[in-house]
Amino acid sequence: xxxxxxxxxxxxxxxxxxxxxxxxxxxxxxxxxxxxxxxxxxxxxxxxxxxxxxxxxxxxxxxxxxxxxxxxxxxxxxxxxxxxxxxxxxxxxxxxxxxxxxxxxxxxxxxxxxxxxxxxxxxxxxxxxxxxxxxxxxxxxxxxxxxxxxxxxxxxxxxxxxxxxxxxxxxxxxxxxxxxxxxxxxxxxxxxxxxxxxxxxxxxxxxxxxxxxxxxxxxxxxxxxxxxxxxxxxxxxxxxxxxxxxxxxxxxxxxxxxxxxxxxxxxxxxxxxxxxxxxxxxxxxxxxxxxxxxxxxxxxxxxxxxxxxxxxxxxxxxxxxxxxxxxxxxxxxxxxxxxxxxxxxxxxxxxxxxxxxxxxxxxxxxxxxxxxxxxxxxxxxxxxxxxxxxxxxxxxxxxxxxxxxxxxxxxxxxxxxxxxxxxxxxxxxxxxxxxxxxxxxxxxxxxxxxxxxxxxxxxxxxxxxxxxxxxxxxxxxxxxxxxxxxxxxxxxxxxxxxxxxxxxxxxxxxxxxxxxxxxxxxxxxxxxxxxxxxxxxxxxxxxxxxxxxxxxxxxxxxx
Numbered sequence: 112x113x114x115x116x117x118x119x120x121x122x123x124x125x126x127x128x129x130x131x132x133x134x135x136x137x138x139x140x141x142x143x144x145x146x147x148x149x150x151x152x153x154x155x156x157x158x159x160x161x162x163x164x165x166x167x168x169x170x171x172x173x174x175x176x177x178x179x180x181x182x183x184x185x186x187x188x189x190x191x192x193x194x195x196x197x198x199x200x201x202x203x204x205x206x207x208x209x210x211x212x213x214x215x216x217x218x219x220x221x222x223x224x225x226x227x228x229x230x231x232x233x234x235x236x237x238x239x240x241x242x243x244x245x246x247x248x249x250x251x252x253x254x255x256x257x258x259x260x261x262x263x264x265x266x267x268x269x270x271x272x273x274x275x276x277x278x279x280x281x282x283x284x285x286x287x288x289x290x291x292x293x294x295x296x297x298x299x300x301x302x303x304x305x306x307x308x309x310x311x312x313x314x315x316x317x318x319x320x321x322x323x324x325x326x327x328x329x330x331x332x333x334x335x336x337x338x339x340x341x342x343x344x345x346x347x348x349x350x351x352x353x354x355x356x357x358x359x360x361x362x363x364x365x366x367x368x369x370x371x372x373x374x375x376x377x378x379x380x381x382x383x384x385x386x387x388x389x390x391x392x393x394x395x396x397x398x399x400x401x402x403x404x405x406x407x408x409x410x411x412x413x414x415x416x417x418x419x420x421x422x423x424x425x426x427x428x429x430x431x432x433x434x435x436x437x438x439x440x441x442x443x444x445x446x447x448x449x450x451x452x453x454x455x456x457x458x459x460x461x462x463x464x465x466x467x468x469x470x471x472x473x474x475x476x477x478x479x480x481x482x483x484x485x486x487x488x489x490x491x492x493x494x495x496x497x498x499x500x501x502x503x504x505x506x507x508x509x510x511x512x513x514x515x516x517x518x519x520x521x522x523x524x525x526x527x528x529x530x531x532x533x534x535x536x537x538x539x540x541x542x543x544x545x546x547x548x549x550x551x552x553x554x555x556x557x558x559x560x561x562x563x564x565x566x567x568x569x570x571x572x573x574x575x576x577x578x579x580x581x582x583x584x585x586x587x588x589x590x591x592x593x594x595x596x597x598x599x600x601x602x603x604x605x606x607x608x609x610x611x612x613x614x615x616x617x618x619x620x621x622x623x624x625x626x627x628x629x630x631x632x633x634x635x636x637x638x639x640x641x642x643x644x645x646x647x648x649x650x651x652x653x654x655x656x657x658x659x660x661x662x663x664x665x666x667x668x669x670x
Contacts (some may be wrong), residue, residue: 198225389542
């Protein structure tokens with residue numbers, strides 16, 4: 112038996128899903144669409160069922176794929192619906208609930224985030240008006256969870272009747288939510304700060320300060336972990352025994368070099384992903400989780416709306432870009448909520464052209480910070496500039512029209528330390544399982560190709576471009592070849608090449624604008640087709656060598 116979990120985004124629906132389901136949870140792709148959803152097996156009061164976390168949506172007018180999928184799921188005859196209302200934004204979620212009730216399915220409603228209002232919401236009135244069971248919950252704390260389970264068990268036994276068809280209109284949602292709100296005050300300081308952060312003054316100066324502090328946290332914590340914890344540990348206790356064992360087992364030659372040579376598989380698989388990249392994975396995702404859980408990101412979207420409208424986007428499109436600094440794959444997939452395909456392609460192309468993933472960002476910091484700490488912010492400012500210029504160019508070529516920004520502004524909150532820890536561990540664990548393994552395999556292949564002379568031969572073929580135009584040493588061709596598989600591998604081998612400041616920045620610009628890795632190209636092909644993915648591939652490759660060469664040629668005139 113299937114039960115749908117439905118509600119608007121950012122209402123605690125996923126927290127409730129995690130509390131109701133066990134470890135048997137999976138992601139599925141809805142047939143005929145690009146929309147993913149979660150489903151999990153659950154058991155309440157000895158009743159087993161499948162809980163489906165329907166993609167979050169504000170409406171059921173089928174203006175995008177997520178809304179279409181939600182409607183099709185409602186029409187697929189599930190056993191019932193658990194709808195999550197937002198106590199802080201009752202009217203908008205009430206309108207969505209009325210739309211869901213019009214499908215005539217047994218439904219229970221959970222009024223979540225009730226801890227964020229200083230008074231009460233009259234759940235008895237809502238229940239009487241709609242003719243459905245209503246429960247007050249605080250999902251993050253588990254409050255109301257047992258009553259939700261009781262009502263689900265009743266639904267599975269057939270004891271929850273379908274509601275009468277409601278009047279689906281905004282004035283009806285306003286009437287019910289208005290009547291259900293008991294007089295209560297709000298946290299004045301939180302409200303005032305929330306308003307100040309979306310005003311140009313002082314919002315923009317505060318945004319600059321917050322982003323600067325975030326950048327300082329990412330760089331400072333990452334460098335501290337790398338220089339004082341991980342690299343000293345590996346070089347003192349892990350790498351020497353490995354080198355000693357290989358020296359005892361193999362004589363000098365190709366096999367030994369593959370294991371512990373310039374691209375030695377056993378050494379670089381430890382140094383690069385774990386010693387140089389992992390520290391920045393930890394610091395970046397910690398900073399991002401704080402911004403997410405505090406409710407600041409939607410306010411940042413409001414502030415930059417005026418800037419984004421110049422390139423045909425809205426401020427809410429900042430979310431895919433921020434996700435891109437983690438990984439381009441989920442960033443591109445997050446554009447599915449956009450109603451216009453042209454805008455989706457535009458944002459995805461901008462991410463591929465100018466947004467480094469967290470692993471590549473960590474590699475950049477490792478490469479540049481040793482020479483000059485100023486090179487790090489210079490590169491990221493260059494990244495922002497390129498994103499904006501590419502956006503203007505793509506907007507004019509494609510004629511993308513700006514859409515109005517629809518952005519829910521959640522309350523400012525102090526992040527929960529336990530939830531921060533869980534989110535950080537999930538993201539770090541994903542990198543350890545996926546990123547480290549993939550990087551290790553590519554390093555192994557690179558070691559074989561390098562020691563067999565294949566990479567050296569290819570490097571000679573690329574020498575006129577790499578040496579003559581980009582001003583880099585001939586051996587810098589090897590990282591460019593490896594970057595096809597993992598973008599951070601276009602950066603990490605440069606660390607030991609003794610590059611000048613200009614060469615460091617030039618190589619970083621080339622790597623920043625370089626072609627997306629294979630995983631991103633495959634996602635682009637799946638989302639938009641092979642033609643679009645090939646156009647982005649050619650555009651990024653051309654931009655990286657053209658702009659990187661211009662940086663070196665112009666820079667060499669002054670240095």
